[in-house]
Amino acid sequence: MIDARQLRYFTAVVEELHFARAADRLDIAQSALSTQIQRLEQDLGVRLLNRNKRQPVTLTDAGRLFHAEAVAALRHIERADQIGRLAARGLAGIVRIGYVASGVSSGALSGMLRDFRLSHPNVRIDVVPMETPRQFDALDGGEIDIGIARPRRQYPPGIVATIVHTERLMVAMADTHPLATRRKLMARDLKDQSFISPQFDEDEGFGEVLSALGAAGGFSAFLDYRVRDFISGLSLASAGYGVAVVPESMSHFTQPGLCYQPIADFEYPVHLALASRRRELSPAVRAFVGASLARSGEAPT
Incomplete structure (x- = not known):
């Protein structure tokens, strides 16, 4: 099995085209470098380098093909090492x-x-x-x-x-709703309204908000439309199906026929x-x- 060390040794020899210089660069004995290159060639079953004492080292055809893959593999290994170290630090x-x-x-x-x-x-x-x-x-x-x-x-x-x-709460309703033009909307003004709200199969959630609103206005709020999210609720409200009590930030969601009103006497943070x-x-x-x-x-x- 080829390992990263053999790839580094091989690419060093290719870049230097000289075993002695490559060994000095790698800070290992030339004999050890030669042994590792020979083992690499034996593992692959092909000669990668032409060696001649009187001429520079050259690549065989197989060596040229292998070198390109070796360089790419080393880059992947270096990248994997870098990512691993970053991951260990949460980076x-x-x-x-x-x-x-x-x-x-x-x-x-x-x-x-x-x-x-x-x-x-x-x-x-x-x-x-x-x-x-x-x-x-x-x-x-x-x-x-x-x-x-x-x-x-x-x-x-x-x-x-x-x-x-x-954030605080607001009431979303159709712009044709009788309460849409109120200068100051009070909790009691919402008596007898059809409410639209996200509510799931649990005791908590915006059902608690409606209960608190009803208590503040002196009425029992009734959830007519149970939806999965505020966007669905706002779509129904804009079409006139009822009013939706929503977080103030939802007022950034605009669509034709929809308006928002704060509730002057209902301080209920969500x-x-x-x-x-x-x-x-x-x-x-x-x-x-x-x-x-x-x-x-x-x-x-």
Whole structure:
């Protein structure tokens, strides 16, 4: 089996076209170099070099073909060595990220990616949209490494999360909606409205937001349309099917017939969390988590 040392010895002889000079360059005995080249030729079953004491060393036809491949192989080996060393320091590798829509609209995800790329340009990033409950399953199964998700009171075993972004809420509705022209929208004004919200098969989520809103306005909020994400909810709201209570950053999403109103007397912050496996083995993933938490200035939860 050919090894990298034999390839380096062979390319040194080709570049010097002289065994003594090549041996000096490699800092080995000329006899050892000659022995290694002979073993290489024996392993391959072909002569690579023409040796003549009175003339410079020359390549055979097979030697010329082998030399080109040897140079390419050494470059790959050097690259692999470099990547391996970078990966050990978290400077190379792959980080797979799942995110909810407001992770994008808030700028939280793009900010993390931009800052991380400056210090870790050789780390590959894969991103995929994914609702919050699905992210926790994907983290546990190794499908993703990082989740940008809505926080929960309790996380699955082995998952840890940190708040990285906070914002207020707004109401999205059709621009023809009777409340669209209100100068000041109060919580009580939303009584008897049809609400549209992402809500999954769990007790937590934006269902809690609607309950709090109803309590603030003195009514019981009823979820008429259960959707998978805010984009779907905004599409229904713009068409007049109801109102959607969304994070303020979603107001960056504009489409014909859609408007946004703040709720003057309802201060209910909503958060985004960075979730990851508690015992993460990948240095690149650990580096991303560390850089993102340092950027947010938040303490782990």
